[in-house]
Amino acid sequence: MTDRRRPVLAAAEQAADALELFSRVSARLRRLVPFHSAVWTAADPETGMITAPMLVENLGSGEGCAAYWKSELLEENVLPFRDLARASVPAAGLRAATGDLPARSARFRRLLLDQGVHDELRAVLRIGDRPWGLVSLFRTTGAFRPQDTALLADLSRPLAGLLRTFARPSASARGTGSPAPGLILFDGSGEAISANDEARHHLARLPMGPSFPTSLGLTLPIWVLGTALQARAVADGRDHGGARVRIRTTEGHWLTCHASGLTGPGGRPGPVALVIEPATPADLAVLVAEAYGLTSRELQITQLTARGLTTVEIATALFISPHTVRDHLKGIFTKADVSSRGALVARLFTDHYWPALPEPARVQRPGQPPARARVA
Template identity: 85%
Template structure:
């Protein structure tokens, strides 16, 4: 670890939640590479869309924030986050990327220049292809240097790992008391034109952050607006990603916000319908798997373990060796911080209210011919430790 990274990561380790992490890291990083203002935000690791929390330092209003993300998703820009998330280096400066011609970016022409910004340095905090957070740093005097970009790139994975750990749902997060999904409709210009009572109920439970006033007398958080922008971007062919994001409420519960662009007259893009509702067990399953860093195979083995299947039965069901199953279980135990199968199931399924266990898996006992394969089901309450 470089000497410069050490104090930044030490500050991140002291954080109690993602917002605290952003504040601590920003303060420490500013001593190493001065900047005038910044935007730090968590992202949904599946879609890369912004979610709570977001820390905005020394920038404009919620309207400015909405304009920034509108430009990010719907206009031609240099270094969009969606491209940076897949780039070989997850950090880049605007002036360096444009040959000192930042006006090549719509974001700079329409927003940053009028705010006196001279250069922007942005990064994606990612693990593999999974983004856990984003940052934009702004300077009003000189450009960011190559060594500063390299430092931010070096921080990408360790900060993503810390954000991933902080994203683990608390054991008490069982859901919300909303009786039905909330619905918000946006017109073709992106203005909210109607919302039901359920939407107001759920929106009131979202954490504080940049928000945008509407004619409905309702302030919409930037994460909700960003999801609606993404639906329009997908409809316009600008992105193939999903317009879906999970947001943690002030009670620690999780909501899912997803949007789609309706078809207007002549097949043109019409209004956007946005639904916000309690996260389904499936949403939480994926989130918890991501938060603990489980691979798809590890998640599969964890689910079969929770069914009470033995190592040999799991190996048969997945067409792998018992030795491979045991190696996977050791890795899973280490990631979840447990030492037994029973503790694993309690940690991941009971604590986080994962969905009902998967459908019965067809397995073949050793020595049985294929024609006599049968369904093996174990009682859910059986949690073997061996």
């Protein structure tokens, strides 16, 4: 570990949750990489979209924040987060990337220049190809140096690891008290034009963060608005990703927010329909798997282990060798910090609420008669 990175990570490891992590890291990093303002936000590891929590320092909130993310998703910009998430180095400075011509980016021309910003340093906090957080640092004087970018890049993986830990669902995720989905419609300009009572119920339970009022009397958090903007970007052909994000409520439950662009008369673009609803059992299972860094194969083996199947039975069900199953189990034990199957089941299915997914094809145990076909 480099000397510059050590004090930042020491501050991060004292945090009790993601928002405190952002606050502690930002304060400590500012001593090493001076900046005037910043945006720190969690990201959904499946889609890379912004989710709670978000920390905004020394910048306007509400409509200004909405304009920033609208530019990010709907305009031609230099260093969009979706590109940084796939780049070999997950951090970059705007002036360095544009040859000291930041006005090449619409975000700088339309928003940052008027706010007196001279340079922006961005990073994606990621593990492999999974983004867990996004960072933007802003300077009003002077450009960020190569060593500043290198430091932020070096912090990407360890900070993502801490964010991943904080994302682990707890047993409190079992229910939300309102199973009905909420619906919000947005017109072509991004204005909310209609919402049902269920949407109002779910919105009232989302955590505090940058938001802006609407003519419906609703205040929309930036995570909800960002989902609608992403749906518009997909409909316009600017992005091919999904407009879907998971958000933790103030009660510790998880909601899924997803949106899509509708088609109007003559094939013209219509409104954007956004649905916000309790996370499904499959969503919660994937959340736990993501939070522990399990691969899709490791997720399958973990589920079969929890159902009591032996190593040979798991190998038969998945068409792999018992030796391969044992290797996967060793990796799973390491990631979950356990040493036995019983401890693994307790960790993932008791400490966390992991609903059962559909049963896999039945495995016939030795000496067991074949299953009979069920007659309707």
